[in-house]
Amino acid sequence: MSEAADAAAAVDTADTSAAADAPARGRVTFVGAGPGASDLLTFRAARAIADADVVIWAASLVQAEVLEHAREGAEILDSARMSLEQVVAVYERAAAEGLKVARIHSGDPALWGGTQEQIDRCAELGVAVEVVPGVSSFSAVAAIAQRELTIPEVAQSVILTRLGGGKTPMPPGEEVREFARHGTTMALFLSAARSGQLTQELLEGGYPTSTPVVIAYQATWPEELILRCTIGTLEETVKEHRLWKHTLFLVGPALSSSGTRSHLYHPGHFHGFRKADRAARAELRAQRSGS
Numbered sequence: 001m002s003e004a005a006d007a008a009a010a011v012d013t014a015d016t017s018a019a020a021d022a023p024a025r026g027r028v029t030f031v032g033a034g035p036g037a038s039d040l041l042t043f044r045a046a047r048a049i050a051d052a053d054v055v056i057w058a059a060s061l062v063q064a065e066v067l068e069h070a071r072e073g074a075e076i077l078d079s080a081r082m083s084l085e086q087v088v089a090v091y092e093r094a095a096a097e098g099l100k101v102a103r104i105h106s107g108d109p110a111l112w113g114g115t116q117e118q119i120d121r122c123a124e125l126g127v128a129v130e131v132v133p134g135v136s137s138f139s140a141v142a143a144i145a146q147r148e149l150t151i152p153e154v155a156q157s158v159i160l161t162r163l164g165g166g167k168t169p170m171p172p173g174e175e176v177r178e179f180a181r182h183g184t185t186m187a188l189f190l191s192a193a194r195s196g197q198l199t200q201e202l203l204e205g206g207y208p209t210s211t212p213v214v215i216a217y218q219a220t221w222p223e224e225l226i227l228r229c230t231i232g233t234l235e236e237t238v239k240e241h242r243l244w245k246h247t248l249f250l251v252g253p254a255l256s257s258s259g260t261r262s263h264l265y266h267p268g269h270f271h272g273f274r275k276a277d278r279a280a281r282a283e284l285r286a287q288r289s290g291s
């Protein structure tokens with residue numbers, strides 16, 4: 001197997017034990033650091049940072065306390081000041097010197113993290129890779145708002161997307177107005193700077209103007225601001241508070257609805273770990289056949 005293929009296989013199978021067995025070609029761990037608050041790091045993320053010879057992070061995306069996990073003497077680099085080439089140069093050094101690098105990304109690295117291009121370069125360099133998932137900002141905002149995003153018979157899907165335009169055009173069919181046609185819960189990233197376009201596309205897709213919206217700025221940071229409005233007042237709310245970055249929108253009827261009772265916890269529902277109550281089961285069956 002070539003070095004590149006070997007490293008690519010490591011990407012597929014990476015887990016803590018596999019990573020611990022990595023050869024002396026170095027290792028890059030992409031660490032999901034959550035939405036900002038340092039206590040939303042996972043244990044695995046904290047371990048990866050503690051284990052690293054080099055930590056690459058961005059102060060604007062993650063609170064400085066995450067660096068308290070870094071060992072004394074670890075090299076700390078600010079990714080905000082680095083191009084991809086400069087970051088890759090660190091991975092080359094890791095390959096040459098057998099260094100462990102922790103590359104910190106905000107939220108979950110799988111979402112708009114620019115991680116794939118780095119993972120691919122690591123595979124070319126023969127550097128072992130591990131990815132540590134993180135708490136995405138959309139989960140954090142749902143938690144702060146105390147809303148379930150999937151309410152029985154109201155919304156059973158969550159669409160994670162962003163507004164098109166600017167530097168990143170959307171692939172055909174992925175415009176917000178297309179996704180809005182589903183009428184389910186949407187989490188919109190990277191879209192605050194164009195709140196007028198966002199409102200227009202949500203309405204064109206068919207949501208009523210009264211659809212509830214949660215706007216979250218710097219969720220889990222000391223500056224956190226959580227605003228509730230509707231699609232009809234989304235643009236004025238964003239402009240009034242001058243939000244244009246670090247802002248996430250949750251949109252959809254699930255944000256103000258209780259829906260129907262979930263079947264999973266109904267006493268009439270049985271599964272491998274729980275028996276159904278007979279009377280409740282009969283009642284549940286009658287409900288189902290009625291509907």
Ligand SMILES: C[S@@+](CC[C@H](N)C(=O)[O-])C[C@H]1O[C@@H](n2cnc3c(N)ncnc32)[C@H](O)[C@@H]1O
Nearest residue numbers: 035107108112136137189190218219246247248
């Ligand atoms: C480059 S994307 C990274 C998303 C990240 N990987 C995640 O899983 O949350 C940056 C966007 O994520 C959202 N975001 C990330 N952290 C946030 C926070 N603490 N509060 C509100 N929105 C946040 C904003 O929409 C921001 O523009």
